[in-house]
Amino acid sequence: MARKRHPQSPSSAASESAGEERREEHAQERFGPLAVERHVKDDGRALILYAHAERERA
Amino acid sequence: MSELRFNELRGEQVDYAIHRQERTFLPSREHCPLDPTRPGGPPTEIPFPSFEIAVFENRFPAFEAPHGAAEVVVYTDSHEGSFATLPEQRAEDLMWVWRNRYLELGAREDIDYVFIFENRGVEVGVTLHHPHGQIYGYPFMPPVPALELAADERLGGCAPCALMAAELQDGRRLVHENAAVVAYIPFAARWAYEVHLVMREHRPSLLDCEPQELRLLASGLQELVRGYDSLFRRPFPYVMAVHQAPTATSQSSGADARAPLAAPPRRGGGHLHVEFYPPLRTADKLKYLAGSEQGAGTFISDTLPEESAVTLREAIARAS
Numbered sequence: 611m612a613r614k615r616h617p618q619s620p621s622s623a624a625s626e627s628a629g630e631e632r633r634e635e636h637a638q639e640r641f642g643p644l645a646v647e648r649h650v651k652d653d654g655r656a657l658i659l660y661a662h663a664e665r666e667r668a
Numbered sequence: 669m670s671e672l673r674f675n676e677l678r679g680e681q682v683d684y685a686i687h688r689q690e691r692t693f694l695p696s697r698e699h700c701p702l703d704p705t706r707p708g709g710p711p712t713e714i715p716f717p718s719f720e721i722a723v724f725e726n727r728f729p730a731f732e733a734p735h736g737a738a739e740v741v742v743y744t745d746s747h748e749g750s751f752a753t754l755p756e757q758r759a760e761d762l763m764w765v766w767r768n769r770y771l772e773l774g775a776r777e778d779i780d781y782v783f784i785f786e787n788r789g790v791e792v793g794v795t796l797h798h799p800h801g802q803i804y805g806y807p808f809m810p811p812v813p814a815l816e817l818a819a820d821e822r823l824g825g826c827a828p829c830a831l832m833a834a835e836l837q838d839g840r841r842l843v844h845e846n847a848a849v850v851a852y853i854p855f856a857a858r859w860a861y862e863v864h865l866v867m868r869e870h871r872p873s874l875l876d877c878e879p880q881e882l883r884l885l886a887s888g889l890q891e892l893v894r895g896y897d898s899l900f901r902r903p904f905p906y907v908m909a910v911h912q913a914p915t916a917t918s919q920s921s922g923a924d925a926r927a928p929l930a931a932p933p934r935r936g937g938g939h940l941h942v943e944f945y946p947p948l949r950t951a952d953k954l955k956y957l958a959g960s961e962q963g964a965g966t967f968i969s970d971t972l973p974e975e976s977a978v979t980l981r982e983a984i985a986r987a988s
């Protein structure tokens with residue numbers, strides 16, 4: 611039987627950063643045509659940014 | 669932290685999230701929390717100067733871990749516009765974001781049903797005008813999708829499949845079609861311009877769709893909403909509800925076992941479709957839920973679905 615995961619913050623998320631350099635560090639994950647960046651906000655909430663991957667690579 | 673209480677008389681859960689009383693309410697244009705954080709500007713929920721699509725945990729959640737989830741999905745960093753005015757590629761990307769959230773939230777132990785929705789317009793209680801939707805991860809099976817599963821039982825198979833086939837055969841209530849979706853005002857619609865946009869093929873969830881189907885789903889939704897806006901030549905308020913297969917495991921809710929992460933749910937019920945509940949019955953008249961609807965649970969409609977479908981079809985054609 612398949613087991614579901616317990617809730618958790620995004621595993622790849624690091625502490626929040628407002629810089630573009632930080633964004634590039636996160637731009638490794640892909641989902642379909644999207645590049646996925648995972649962050650954690652100052653108050654601990656998850657923030658995920660999605661961008662069309664072709665545009666991300668350009 | 670919210671609290672669930674079971675209403676014995678109605679047999680339903682009520683969620684008490686009293687912290688939401690303090691949530692941001694119709695802020696001024698320059699203080700929109702869903703805008704990007706621009707240099708020299710006020711901080712927002714998204715601390716970057718630009719973005720395409722952003723998802724974050726709601727600051728004022730109706731549900732939160734370990735008893736569910738509440739997320740905000742921001743469609744664009746532009747404050748103006750709507751789902752209908754998104755570029756085609758962005759709308760298609762949004763379908764992939766929905767799919768990603770369905771996959772990740774549905775895999776959680778504490779979530780039995782992933783509900784993607786959008787409230788549009790102050791008429792349905794919108795508190796922020798920036799184009800966005802929401803996702804609730806319910807820690808129980810909510811009653812409306814449960815009723816759809818009950819309809820499967822009653823009809824002896826997939827109810828949306830059977831109803832779509834009947835609508836295609838009848839034809840009078842169809843408002844839009846493409847190769848992947850069929851949109852119609854249901855035979856027994858509650859709202860004057862209620863529309864169900866249904867996947868032609870039996871797709872329990874977004875995870876079961878081919879990429880081409882996601883593209884056509886986005887296209888069909890945009891065509892419909894543009895038609896809505898054209899209908900009375902004004903932004904058309906609505907509630908948009910994405911119905912899919914439950915993600916509950918047999919352990920958590922008595923449903924069938926769920927497939928491993930990254931594979932579609934394999935339970936019996938569910939057929940991906942999007943329901944729209946617009947409160948307008950004319951350009952300036954709202955349908956209210958009053959005595960019969962609230963006290964007896966019976967909708968009284970002032971319009972016939974067949975007649976509404978004619979005008980909505982024309983509006984969609986006009987807008988495309």
